[in-house]
Ligand code: ATP
């Protein structure tokens with residue numbers, strides 16, 4: 001067990017790295033964050049910020065020397081950097097698990113091999129694959145870059161074979177996945193933590209509402225039947241076990257028109273749809289990331305109150321700072337700002353949790369706030 005007082009490393013200093021740092025610091029650990037951005041959100045809270053690229057040899061050597069264990073906040077760190085670190089100290093999740101999930105083609109094949117349902121898909125590596133991909137997937141589809149996509153970036157809707165060819169060319173002919181567009185009844189996610197001993201702890205299933213491919217709201221508990229939520233947890237457990245995963249991870253699901261669960265994607269890290277755990281659960285998803293990383297027993301995931309998480313995107317900053325007084329008027333709202341200087345459209349600047357006796361009341365508070373801010377209804 002790695003106990004308080006030790007130094008933990010985190011690759012990536014965005015909001016997830018910041019919230020990991022806050023959880024670790026509160027527990028008495030020191031945190032070393034590696035991120036090439038001098039103004040990254042975690043830099044403001046971590047014990048030390050190594051401002052260097054993720055594959056910078058000197059920075060990786062410093063992490064290996066100073067830290068008792070290392071985790072990552074996002075799947076796009078070079079797997080080679082994780083492998084190098086893993087020769088010297090525990091890296092959780094493992095480089096293998098991260099490598100599997102950072103490539104949509106490997107990820108989808110892994111899911112298919114586990115017999116877990118996904119949207120129909122085809123891999124595209126070369127010009128020759130386009131025709132067969134379109135024939136096998138058919139109908140309206142979404143072309144997704146195999147690597148380095150997030151928040152709907154690196155994706156394009158395609159409605160015919162010609163559009164597919166031009167969309168793929170526009171992506172620079174990088175490896176991609178063509179995926180059937182699913183008529184969505186609902187989107188769900190499961191955040192879980194798994195320890196080195198294989199023990200797992202599951203958070204309540206979140207119901208996720210996206211706008212323009214970006215998460216807008218997570219409603220907890222999800223408004224879906226218990227057997228479906230049970231099934232979502234079972235599928236997530238199979239994935240975590242097959243990856244021999246250690247740490248906090250998330251699985252995103254589509255519920256199609258017929259009510260069937262399809263796996264959308266796996267996140268090898270805490271997840272935006274799990275932020276609610278900070279204010280609404282006994283232990284947060286970041287507490288669990290620290291615990292699993294340090295070999296401590298996993299914490300209690302119990303939900304203490306119905307909650308809705310709402311993301312605050314940079315669009316809100318279009319005319320300067322949002323009117324915070326409108327938010328602070330509501331005593332049920334808890335604000336989390338990441339300290340990013342520049343509010344670009346679509347950029348995640350922070351989020352807010354509405355805690356109330358039930359989801360309808362939490363939603364009413366958020367709708368009132370959105371109306372004050374002139375934001376579209378959810
Ligand atoms: P993030 O990492 O933020 O989850 P991402 O860039 O990996 O985003 P996806 O999860 O693939 O993106 O897609 C983002 C959203 O776009 C989904 O949550 C869903 O709302 C919509 N979407 C993606 N793929 C499909 C699909 N095949 N059918 C219908 N909707 C889809």
Ligand code: MG
Nearest residue numbers: 151252264265
């Ligand atoms: Mg997603």
